[in-house]
Amino acid sequence: MRGMFATGPLTVGDPAGDGGRLRVRDVAGRTFDERTGQPLNPSLRGYVADMAAPYGIAVREELIEQGAGRSYGEMCVPLLAELVSEDRPADLLVLATAIPDVHLGRATATYLSWQCAGAPLAFAVCDQGLLAAFTALHLIEAYARTGECRRAVLLVAEQPTLFHELPAPAPVPDRAAAVGVVLDTAGSRGALSVRRHTRVAERDVAGVLAAEVAGLAGDGPEPAVLLGARLAGMVTVRSGGDVRVCPPNQPFTGAWLELSRGFSGWHESGARVLLAEYEPGLGHLFSAAIRCGG
Structure with missing residues (x-):
């Protein structure tokens, strides 16, 4: 049973440690332009063929x-070394992806737990399209409310290699990238709030997003807004703050990479940051608000 952890649903009404309010303590991101030339796994060809055959792919x-x-795993281990230390270990690690790992024989979240200070409980969120990172944050919030999670790490990663053709059109990046976000109940770099709007028609997206931006308005600098790839061209955000639109060549990690690039400056100025993405097939608009310096 070594390396395995069994758990059940979170208990409603569990007391929250330190108020259960996670704050973003640090963010780091990396991109990778070259391929590594992974050693060939002799069983990989047969595995992919068996998985693709029933669908004619x-x-x-x-x-x-x-x-x-x-x-x-290779992409995220350096982020863990940069963000998590033995004197500030993690209690929870969540990996969010939209494209399968090229290392198909590895339980990547478990592997990353072994490489992370604190050997935290770890799991992955996938099959959520471009919204997976927001779902992961929502789950991290829930664990924080139990009082058993003082520090969590969110890893958002994508890579462009698929060993089979796509069965249907889907956004694929042109390079690999990974972002790590450390959330801490004892931190001071901005309280986190995740909101999930379901059944939002495309014609209503601009109005819902405008209300989200307006909700962050107040004393201090105007909020910064980071829009995901699906929102690019759909809406025009009216904000006196920094507005960044994720490029289509980095559909899953783009907004999170922008968070890593701008976070220290936004924290220094006390700005608020809103990340948002829309999935038209589901009609879901998800957002994550960070009050930097809170």
Whole structure:
């Protein structure tokens, strides 16, 4: 049973440690432009072929032969070394992805737990499209309310290598990238709030998002707004603060990379930051608000 943890649903009404309000303590991001040439796994070709065959999807034999791609474990371990230390260990680690890892035989979240100070409880959130990172944050908030999670790490990662053709059009990045976000109940760099709007028609997205931005208005600098790839071209945000739109070539991590690039400056000025993304197929608009310097 070593390396395995069994848990159940969170208990409603559990007391919250330190108020249960997580704050973003630090953020770091990295991009990777070159492929590593992973050693060829002899069983990979058969595994991918078996998975793709029932759906009539072509296998990309040349990428398997090249050992193409960069694994999420390889990408995220340096972020953990930068963000988490033995004197400030993590209690929870959540990996959010939209594209499968190239290291198909590894339980990546478990592997990352072993590489993280504190050997935290770890799991992955996937099959949520571009909204996976927001779902991960929502779950981290819930764990914080139990009082058992003082420090959590969110890892948001994407990579462009698929060993089979896409069964339907979907956004794919042109390079690998990973972002780590440390959330701490004892931190002071901005309280976190995650909001999930469901059944939002495309015509209503601008109004809902405008209300989200207005909700952050107050004393101090105007809020910064980081829009995900699906919101690019859909809405025009009216804010006196910094507005950044995720480029289509980095659809999953783009907004989070912008958070890593601007966070120290926003914290210094006390600005508020709103990250938002929309999934038109589901009609879901998710957002995460960070009150920097709170």
